[in-house]
Amino acid sequence: MARNRGRHAAQRAATAAAGHRRRSGLRSTRYRRGLGGTAIAAVVMAALTASQAPGVELGGDHHNGRSGAAGDPAPGDDSYETELPPLESPHPPGTSEPGGSGDKSGIPASVLAAYKKAAKSLASRTPGCGLRWELLAGIGKVESGHARGGAVDKDGTTLRPILGPVLNGEGFANIKDTDGGRWDSDSSYDRAVGPLQFIPSTWNRWGADGNGDGRKDPNNVHDAALAAGDYLCAGGRDLSTSAGLDSAILSYNNSSDYLRTVLAWYEYYRKGTHAVPDGDGSLLPTAPGVREPGGGPDKGSPGRGGKGPGKGGGHHSNKPGRPGNGGGGNEGGGGHENPSPSPSPEPAKPHAIERVGAKDFTAVAGEKFAARPAVKAETSKGTGVKGVKVRFEIRGETDATFEGGARTADVTTNADGVATAPTLSAGSRTGSFTVRATAPGKDLGTVDFAASVTAPQADKLARTSDVALEADKNAKFAQAVEVKATRKGKPVAGTTLTAALDDTAKGPYFKDEDGKPVRSLAGLKTDANGVVKLPDLFADDQPGTYTLTLKADGGATLKIQLTIKG
Known part of the structure; x- marks a missing residue:
């Protein structure tokens, strides 16, 4: 209950505060849902910091965190989700403890598997890095809400493209097209792509094949998670230290606000999480800059900003405030100016x-x-x-x-x-x-x-003669059985046949190499003309009419009548 009271106090303080925050180093306006100004951040972050594990710090102002990726636009250096995790520790699904946060701590199953698989792979490839999957989860949460709540197919590829703002210099960074529109479907300017929001030019260098299908696709959560891990571990970073962890996160997005937000989710997931069913993306996460293809800014997305070397935003939100924030159509109690321009229509360019x-x-x-x-x-x-x-x-x-x-x-x-x-x-x-x-x-x-x-298979078998096949008791049939196999009227050479008498106890019979009676044959082969001639048939002392059945590979069947005269 003490936790709940602390949280509610923070919300009441947030309701009374207003203002804006300046993005450290990048100097563009950022809004956080329910936290409109510096005073609010101080109240909530103070409560949140008190629950951090030893060695995890909510970083301050950092500006030079790209030790391992110098020269690349940072994958996530743009608009991002600024919602903080609940102040309570996560509880498993079904918990009855007040304030339980199972929904917040749940991660879509396919996405969670990708984070864990990437971290395991990196542990063997870069054993000194110390990257934990919870860090990938924290970044994935902030960048795309875990691929729109797990809206991925069975291979881990997003059901619909997740594209950041058009980086045309109008409220954003200005990055001319680097991929011919292959990944972002824009042949004029770049856009961040996929669940980990990679700039195409950065993907060209850091792209990875995380699911072993022979492709490197930023829209695939397995590929993107492994590439993000490589990027975070670059330059020999040790993510088991506070300095290394801060440096890695800042290399992804050079913002102290971003650092604090990712660290908050990182620590939250470290205290416990669980898999939840994948979604279909119908309920988009509150992740500004993540849009429906061809659409405008996400509805319900708090504004974020930035004109860093990668990407940038300045989105407005029309989502009602959460209870305790004072409500209203805009977050933080203030109207947002300069909404981001709608992306240009996608050109008809093959992907x-x-x-x-x-x-x-x-x-x-x-x-x-x-x-x-x-x-x-x-x-x-x-x-x-x-x-x-x-x-x-x-x-x-x-x-x-x-x-x-x-x-x-x-x-x-x-x-x-x-x-x-x-x-x-x-x-x-x-x-x-x-x-x-x-x-x-x-x-x-x-x-x-x-x-x-x-090989050709016969669709028809026929005798080459219409002479009746008869024999006296204990005599040899005067004429051998000869059949022709054809397919669509043409002879079928080399096809295999079997021959069997329906009555296996009496009646006509063939002889084996030892002269003993046998009433079935296998491995009969047609010649170049499609014809096969069966061995001699003999009659026993049981008069009557008997049936010989021949079958060819492919199912063609012929029944031949044999008579032993009395």
Whole structure:
């Protein structure tokens, strides 16, 4: 209860205060939800600092924290979420203790797994760094609200792009395009990208493949977490010390406010957290600068600012104040001026090529494949891009070709952004090969399709003669059984057949090498003309009509009547 009273006192003090804070070093206005001025920060931070673990300090004014990444725009040096964690220690879900904060301490399961995996990987790669996953969680919370509350797919890639403000110098830093719009879909200016908010040029240097899929994607939380860890550990930092920890966080965003906010969440998560189900991004976190693609500033986002070497903001908020703050449409009781300009519409620029439809294809030797590989050229929002040249290439030991005998084919995407390969001919050689799709001259990734050619299989079996197959008791059948296997009317050479008498105890029979009766045969092979001739048949002393069944690979079946005369 003492904690609750302290918190409420801090809220009452916050209600009575107003003003603004100047960003240390970057000198731009920042607002924090429910904390409008320096007096408020002092009250709340004093209460928060009292609960910090030994060795963890809420840093003051730091300006030179880029020891490991000199020359790079800092990944998170822009607008960010300024909400502080609750003053109470986190409690597990279901706790009944007053003030329990299970919801705040919960981290979406996929995102939490990515933070932990990255920290484990860095522990072996940079053992002297001492990076804890809770630091990645603190930064991920502040930068994107844990990828919009865990709005990621099964591979950890965000369901929708998370883009920062357009860095066009109008209220933000001025960073001309460095990636051709590949990551941020803006070919004029850069924007921060993904759950850890990397500038494209910084990603080009620090990008990592955290999930082992062969790609380095800032929109993937596994890749972004590992890259952020590498960045934080750069320059031989020791994050187990206060100085090293402060230096690392400030290298990410050179702001004392940012340092205090990240450290607050870092320490909060160190006291306990738990996984919660991934979300779909429908409820966006209060993370200014994180926008819906093509939209304006996030609704409900407290303002943040900065004109540092990376990114910057100056967003306004129309979210009602939390209870105890005095309410109102603007945070901190004051109106926000100079809202950030809306980002320019996304140009129709391809971001990647993605598979459309099936990924595996099979055909019979000598025939054409029924289906064709296809890919879609997409923007970062998934919109198809027309007019992109896609090259399909046959790779591997195979006789398969495209129409006309070529092993490569260039196709331009249609109005829906889809390019479909020409029809594939299987050739006579059996085995597997790959069809690879790329966009020549563009870094849009590759898409591989698995293809296989199987041996021909008969779809029909027929006798080569219509003479009745009869024999007297204990005599040999006068005519041997001969059948032809065909597929679509053409002979099938080398296909395998089995032959079996339905009655295995009496009636007609074949002889094995020792002359003993057998009533089933396997491994019969057709010749070059698709014909197979069975061994001689013999009759026992049981008159009657019997059935011989032949089956070919692929399922073709033929039933032949045999008669032993009485």
